[in-house]
Amino acid sequence: AQSVAQPEDQVNVAEGNPLTVKCTYSVSGNPYLFWYVQYPNRGLQFLLKYITGDNLVKGSYGFEAEFNKSQTSFHLKKPSALVSDSALYFCAVRSTGFQKLVFGTGTRLLVSP
């Protein structure tokens, strides 16, 4: 069965510094991987996805993610964090056969001024 792990409940970073939110996955077959962000009392907003191709995926709001097959990781990154990036971030993997997304437990990102 597919699964993802987000080992950090919270990541703290100062504004202007680079940020990384970690995600590891377990799948059978080729992984379809996603990152979503959730602001308080809101739904999930799509950031980026990896289906195939280049291991560095660029997404919305300056975010990017690096797919590493040997380490089964898909870490979210941003070169320079903004206070407005403070939110809850979810990594997800698509189940084979149909469109079920399996989510991690989420990582709260706190960017301090």
Next chain:
Amino acid sequence: DAGVTQSPTHLIKTRGQQVTLRCSPISGHKSVSWYQQVLGQGPQFIFQYYEKEERGRGNFPDRFSARQFPNYSSELNVNALLLGDSALYLCASSLRGQSDTQYFGPGTRLTVL
């Protein structure tokens, strides 16, 4: 373009009652999925519908049911509500295929007293 819309935004029910949640997908999207997000956790897959047929079901009891209409909108029904059904219910739509991105609505916050 309008995104995924859900109604109502909030509702409060008592144990044993029944509830119907509604979702309108992005125009042109033919697949709708439902997720339950309990406070502090990642979303859990409930159902996927594509072209008005159920294509996937998560590990939820038979009290949960759904359907998709000819205009691709969808309803999620929950019978005999339990306290543990209190959650944010998210609807997501996508074009069709397995690699398609799912776009989420703002959710319906259900509180069961």
